[in-house]
Amino acid sequence: MSEKxxxxxNEALAESALRAGCRFxxxxxxxxxxxxxxxxxxxxxxxxGTFLQAESExxxxxxxxxxxxxxxxxxxxxxxxxxxxxxEGISYMAGADLPGVIINVQRGGPGLGGIQPSQADYLQATxxxxxxxxxxxxxxxxxxxxxxxxxxxxxxxxDKYRTPVMILADGMLxxxxxxxxxxxxxxxxxxxPWATVGHAHARAHNVVNSLFLVADKxxxxxxxxxxxxxxxxxxxxxxxxxxxxxxxxxxxxxGASARIARSAVASAREAGIKAGLIRPITLWPFPTSxxxxxxxxxxxxxxxxxxxxxxxxxxxxxxxxxxPVEFFGHTGGVIPTPQEVxxxxxxxxxxAGA
Amino acid sequence: MTMAPETLKKKxxxxxSSPKVVFERPHALLPAPFTYCPGCPHGIVHRLIAECLDxxxxxxxxxxxxxxxxxxxxxxxxxxxxxxxxxxxxxAVATGVKRVLPDSLVFAYQGDGDLxxxxxxxxxxxxxxxxxxxxxxxxxxxxxMTGGQLAPTTLPNQVTQxxxxxxxxxxxxxxxxxxxxxxxxxxxxxxxxxxxxxxxxVRAAKRAIKKAFRYQMDGVGYSLVEVVSTCPTNWxxxxxxxxxxMRENMLPYYPLGTYRDVLAEGFSNIxxxxxxxxxxxxxxxxxxx
Numbered sequence: 222m223s224e225k226x227x228x229x230x231n232e233a234l235a236e237s238a239l240r241a242g243c244r245f246x247x248x249x250x251x252x253x254x255x256x257x258x259x260x261x262x263x264x265x266x267x268x269x270g271t272f273l274q275a276e277s278e279x280x281x282x283x284x285x286x287x288x289x290x291x292x293x294x295x296x297x298x299x300x301x302x303x304x305x306x307x308x309e310g311i312s313y314m315a316g317a318d319l320p321g322v323i324i325n326v327q328r329g330g331p332g333l334g335g336i337q338p339s340q341a342d343y344l345q346a347t348x349x350x351x352x353x354x355x356x357x358x359x360x361x362x363x364x365x366x367x368x369x370x371x372x373x374x375x376x377x378x379x380d381k382y383r384t385p386v387m388i389l390a391d392g393m394l395x396x397x398x399x400x401x402x403x404x405x406x407x408x409x410x411x412x413x414p415w416a417t418v419g420h421a422h423a424r425a426h427n428v429v430n431s432l433f434l435v436a437d438k439x440x441x442x443x444x445x446x447x448x449x450x451x452x453x454x455x456x457x458x459x460x461x462x463x464x465x466x467x468x469x470x471x472x473x474x475x476g477a478s479a480r481i482a483r484s485a486v487a488s489a490r491e492a493g494i495k496a497g498l499i500r501p502i503t504l505w506p507f508p509t510s511x512x513x514x515x516x517x518x519x520x521x522x523x524x525x526x527x528x529x530x531x532x533x534x535x536x537x538x539x540x541x542x543x544x545p546v547e548f549f550g551h552t553g554g555v556i557p558t559p560q561e562v563x564x565x566x567x568x569x570x571x572x573a574g575a
Numbered sequence: 576m577t578m579a580p581e582t583l584k585k586k587x588x589x590x591x592s593s594p595k596v597v598f599e600r601p602h603a604l605l606p607a608p609f610t611y612c613p614g615c616p617h618g619i620v621h622r623l624i625a626e627c628l629d630x631x632x633x634x635x636x637x638x639x640x641x642x643x644x645x646x647x648x649x650x651x652x653x654x655x656x657x658x659x660x661x662x663x664x665x666x667a668v669a670t671g672v673k674r675v676l677p678d679s680l681v682f683a684y685q686g687d688g689d690l691x692x693x694x695x696x697x698x699x700x701x702x703x704x705x706x707x708x709x710x711x712x713x714x715x716x717x718x719x720m721t722g723g724q725l726a727p728t729t730l731p732n733q734v735t736q737x738x739x740x741x742x743x744x745x746x747x748x749x750x751x752x753x754x755x756x757x758x759x760x761x762x763x764x765x766x767x768x769x770x771x772x773x774x775x776x777v778r779a780a781k782r783a784i785k786k787a788f789r790y791q792m793d794g795v796g797y798s799l800v801e802v803v804s805t806c807p808t809n810w811x812x813x814x815x816x817x818x819x820x821m822r823e824n825m826l827p828y829y830p831l832g833t834y835r836d837v838l839a840e841g842f843s844n845i846x847x848x849x850x851x852x853x854x855x856x857x858x859x860x861x862x863x864x
Contacts, residue, residue, distance in 0.1 A: 245671070245675060247671065271674045271675075273670070273674065275700070276696050276697065276699075276700035277696060279696075279697075280664070280667040280696065280697050280700065281667075283661065283664035283667035283668050283671070283697070284667050284668070284670050284674075285671060286658075286660070286661075286664075286667075286668050287640070287658065287660075287667065287669060287670060287671020287672040287673075287675075288672065288674060289671070290668070290671070291638070291672045291675035291679075309661060310664070313660075313661045317659075417638050417656035417658050417672070418638075418656065418676055418679070419637060419638060419655070419656055419676070419679050419680075420634075420635055420655065420656055422634070422635045423635075426605075426650075426653070426656050426657060427656045428650045428657045428658075429657070429658040429659065430657075430658075430659040431659065432647060
C-alpha cells in the first residue's frame with residue numbers, strides 16, 4: 222500500500238491516471254484545471270509518455286480520438302467552456318465505441334461564466350455530451366481521495382464497455398489539498414483487437430468509424446451499444462449513503478456540494494431531525510436503487526447543488542411522486558453554506574410534519 | 576524500338592504459358608469498385624496512394640485517416656486500417672495515432688473544405704509541430720459531397736451554389752494557397768503541389784506521394800501533397816472539360832511545384848532546416864532537466 226501524501230485534487234487526478242497506465246495526455250489551458258496539465262507536462266516525459274498541448278480543445282479531443290483508436294489509454298482535461306468544445310469529439314468517440322477519460326473541473330457558466338467552482342454541467346454531462354443517442358459514464362468524486370480512486374478505475378470502465386468516461390469535478394475539488402493514498406501503478410489494459418494499429422497482413426483491416434449511411438445499420442449499431450448501456454446501468458451505479466437508513470428528510474448531493482450537505486445532515490441529526498444523505502458517485506448511471514431504498518421512511522427529498530437544480534428531475538424520476546422533492550443551491554460560483562442547508566432541512570421537516 | 580508484326584508474333588508464340596502482368600489492382604486497394612462520380616480524380620489518387628503503400632511495403636503498418644467529404648467512404652477502398660475523423664480534424668486524429676504508434680505510416684486524406692476551412696487550425700498546427708505524418712490534400716475549389724458550395728479555395732468569380740454570381744472577393748475574401756502558406760512553417764519537410772490530368776502529371780503525383788511517405792518513415796518531418804483536382808459533377812462539366820477548366824483557371828492560381836523539400840535544400844531534417852532559417856535559438860536547455 223502506498224503512503225498517504227498531501228495533494229491537490231487536480232494533481233491527484235493526474236497522478237492516478239498515470240498509475241492506471243495512461244501515457245497520452247492532450248489538453249488545452251483553462252482555469253481551474255491548470256495544475257492537472259502542468260503536472261502531466263512534468264511527469265509524462267519521465268514516464269516515456271506524451272504530453273501535448275493542443276491548439277484547441279477541439280484538437281485535443283480529436284487527438285484523444287486518434288490515440289484511443291490506436292489502442293492507448295488516453296486522457297484529456299478541461300473545464301466547462303472547454304468541455305462544450307470537446308462535446309463534438311466525445312459524440313464521435315461514443316459513436317465509434319472508443320474508450321477514453323475526460324476530466325471536467327467545472328466552473329460557472331453559461332458562456333465564459335466565471336472561474337469559481339460550479340456544478341452547472343450536470344445536465345450536459347448526463348444528457349448531452351455531444352449529439353446523438355449516446356451516454357457517457359460520469360463519476361462525481363467528493364474528496365481528493367475519490368479523485369484519485371475514480372481517475373484510476375475510469376480507464377478500466379472505459380476499456381471494459383468501450384465508452385468515454387467523464388470525471389465531473391469542480392474548481393473546489395481541483396484546488397483543495399487533502400491527504401490521499403495513491404493507487405498502485407498498473408499496466409493491465411485489455412487487448413484491443415479492434416484498434417487501428419496496422420493490420421500487419423495478419424487480419425482484415427480495422428475501421429474506426431461512426432458513419433453508417435444505411436438507417437437499419439445505424440439503428441443496429443446503436444441498439445448494440447444500448448445493450449452495453451443497460452449493463453452499465455445494472456452494474457456500475459455507485460453511491461454513498463450517510464445516516465440514510467431511517468431518514469425522513471433525504472438530502473441528495475454530489476461532489477463538492479455533498480461535503481456541505483453532509484455537515485448539514487449531521488447538524489440536523491444533532492437537532493433531532495432524522496436527516497440522511499444519499500451521495501450519487503455515478504451521475505450516469507444515476508443511482509436510482511439508492512433512492513428506492515429510502516422510500517419506506519422518506520417524507521421529503523432535498524437536492525443540494527451548485528447550480529439551479531439540475532439533478533432534481535433525476536431524483537423525481539426515481540421518487541415517482543411518492544414524496545415531494547425540493548431544491549436548494551447557489552450557482553455562478555457561489556458556494557452554499559452548511560447553515561443555509563440546515564435551515565432548509567428544518568423548514569422541510571416542519572412542512573412534512575415529521 | 577519498333578518491331579515488325581511477325582517478330583512480335585514469334586515472341587508471343589515463344590512463351591505461350593507465361594503471360595506477363597503489366598497492370599493489376601494494388602494490394603492496398605480493396606477489391607471494390609470506386610463509387611465516386613464518373614470522372615472524379617479521387618479514384619486516381621486512391622490508386623496512387625495504394626501503389627505507393629505496395630511499393631514501400633508499408634500497408635501492414637499504415638493507418639489512413641479519412642475526412643468528412645466525398646472521401647468519407649474511403650474505408651471501402653483502402654485495405655490498410657482506417658479511421659474516420661470528424662470534419663476538419665484529421666490532422667489532430669492522425670497526431671494522436673502517430674504519437675501512440677511512432678513506427679506506423681499515418682496519412683490523412685482531406686478535401687479543401689475539410690482541410691482549409693473548418694480544419695485550418697488543425698492543419699497549421701500539425702504542420703508547425705512537425706508531426707511525422709502525411710496529408711494528401713485534394714483541392715478542387717468546391718465542396719463536393721454537400722452539392723457544390725463555395726470553398727476556401729474557390730477562385731475569384733467562380734460560380735458555386737453559394738456564390739451564384741461568382742465569388743465576390745470583396746464579400747467572400749480570397750482563396751487560400753495552402754501549399755505556399757504551409758511552406759513558411761518550420762515543421763514542414765515536404766510540401767508539393769501536383770495534379771493528375773495527364774499520364775505525365777499522374778506519374779509526378781505518384782513520385783510526390785511516395786517521397787512524402789518516405790520522408791515520414793525516415794522521420795524527416797511533416798509532409799503534404801496538394802493535388803489540384805476537379806469536380807465534374809458540381810462544376811457541371813464533362814471530365815475532359817473539367818481538366819481543361821482546371822488547367823486554364825486553377826493552375827495559374829495554384830502553380831504546380833515543390834514548395835518545400837528540406838532534403839533537397841541540403842538538410843537532413845526539419846530541425847536543421849529550422850535552425851538555418853532562424854539561427855540558433857538563444858535559449859538553451861538547462862542542464863540536468
